[in-house]
Amino acid sequence: MSTSTPEHITITRPDDWHLHLRDGAMMASVLPHTARQFGRAIVMPNLKPPVTLTSQAIAYRQRIVAAIPEGVAFEPLMTLYLTNNTAPDEIRRAKDSGIVHGIKLYPAGATTNSDAGVSDLDHCTKTLEAMQEVGMPLLLHGEVTDPSIDLFDREAVFIESVLIPLRRDMPALKIVFEHITTSEAAAYVTQSGGPIAATITAHHLLYNRNEIFKGGIRPHYYCLPVLKREQHRLALLKAATSGSPQFFLGTDSAPHPKGLKEHACGCAGCYTALHAMELYAQAFDTVGALGQLEQFASISGPTFYQLPRNTGTITLRRSSWTVPAELAVADTTVVPLNAGETLPWKLE
Numbered sequence: 098m099s100t101s102t103p104e105h106i107t108i109t110r111p112d113d114w115h116l117h118l119r120d121g122a123m124m125a126s127v128l129p130h131t132a133r134q135f136g137r138a139i140v141m142p143n144l145k146p147p148v149t150l151t152s153q154a155i156a157y158r159q160r161i162v163a164a165i166p167e168g169v170a171f172e173p174l175m176t177l178y179l180t181n182n183t184a185p186d187e188i189r190r191a192k193d194s195g196i197v198h199g200i201k202l203y204p205a206g207a208t209t210n211s212d213a214g215v216s217d218l219d220h221c222t223k224t225l226e227a228m229q230e231v232g233m234p235l236l237l238h239g240e241v242t243d244p245s246i247d248l249f250d251r252e253a254v255f256i257e258s259v260l261i262p263l264r265r266d267m268p269a270l271k272i273v274f275e276h277i278t279t280s281e282a283a284a285y286v287t288q289s290g291g292p293i294a295a296t297i298t299a300h301h302l303l304y305n306r307n308e309i310f311k312g313g314i315r316p317h318y319y320c321l322p323v324l325k326r327e328q329h330r331l332a333l334l335k336a337a338t339s340g341s342p343q344f345f346l347g348t349d350s351a352p353h354p355k356g357l358k359e360h361a362c363g364c365a366g367c368y369t370a371l372h373a374m375e376l377y378a379q380a381f382d383t384v385g386a387l388g389q390l391e392q393f394a395s396i397s398g399p400t401f402y403q404l405p406r407n408t409g410t411i412t413l414r415r416s417s418w419t420v421p422a423e424l425a426v427a428d429t430t431v432v433p434l435n436a437g438e439t440l441p442w443k444l445e
């Protein structure tokens with residue numbers, strides 16, 4: 098059991114079950130932020146070109162491992178990017194590798210680097226059957242891409258038009274509904290039973306869509322799925338702090354160069370790896386639920402992925418600090434979420 102007082106909290110070292118590390122110099126620059134807080138992370142495969150083969154995931158993993166700072170224990174958990182052409186045999190190779198822990202579905206066009214994603218899940222039936230058979234989780238960016246559907250409704254429509262039919266056909270397929278943003282998604286996961294869970298970001302627990310437009314357009318608060326109304330934020334906070342093993346931590350930390358965020362057509366993604374646990378502690382504290390943080394951050398994820406819990410601990414202290422205005426990352430600059438703001442919790 099964790100110790101929890103209003104002033105500090107010590108919990109089992111957490112994991113990040115949804116993370117973008119990118120590659121090359123950017124990856125080497127952002128990785129220490131994640132490795133300082135988390136024991137492991139599910140590393141998203143939406144590189145350019147995407148990580149579609151087990152052999153590519155093995156090579157990407159080696160590049161990440163080579164960039165882990167001296168003396169830091171961190172384990173990258175790899176994923177493959179599902180395409181219309183992913184072969185069922187590739188799923189078996191992925192499973193046998195022991196290093197691939199999920200297959201990521203990006204509906205084509207839904208988000209950053211999703212052009213090679215799936216245009217219609219009907220192309221993937223045999224591959225999904227292989228996943229169901231070997232117990233390989235399907236990780237979902239759960240938004241439809243139909244341009245006639247309102248941007249704010251794309252997650253709710255995805256549940257009805259993609260997720261419910263998929264789970265009717267493949268009830269034993271393990272699914273992680275990634276970065277959920279709506280009360281509909283939280284309710285669906287809670288009520289549906291079976292092998293489904295969801296990750297929730299810190300920013301969707303802390304902010305509603307007003308944040309994007311406060312005093313002017315604020316591109317660093319733009320991510321996909323986009324922030325929603327306050328009623329949805331409250332539903333997510335309730336799910337995250339409920340103690341349910343179906344909800345766990347996934348930051349969706351997604352670094353983009355400053356110039357591509359502060360742009361006429363800015364990229365989607367919030368950079369939170371620097372201060373992730375501080376943000377989650379802040380969110381849980383607003384509803385007096387710090388006692389549930391360990392379940393959400395350190396226990397429910399390993400249980401779902403059938404991995405052991407981490408052995409070490411981290412301590413968060415109520416102690417204010419100011420997030421840097423920007424970070425020098427590789428040969429560019431990344432602006433973290435909350436740049437220049439003072440946060441109430443600090444990781445020791």
Ligand SMILES: NC(=O)N[C@@H](CC(=O)O)C(=O)O
Binds near residue numbers: 117
């Ligand atoms: N969340 C985002 O807004 N962006 C992510 C992609 C994703 O997770 O959808 C990225 O890779 O930048």
Ligand SMILES: [Zn+2]
Binds near residue numbers: 208238275321322
């Ligand atoms: Zn996504």
Ligand SMILES: [Zn+2]
Binds near residue numbers: 116117349351
């Ligand atoms: Zn993501």
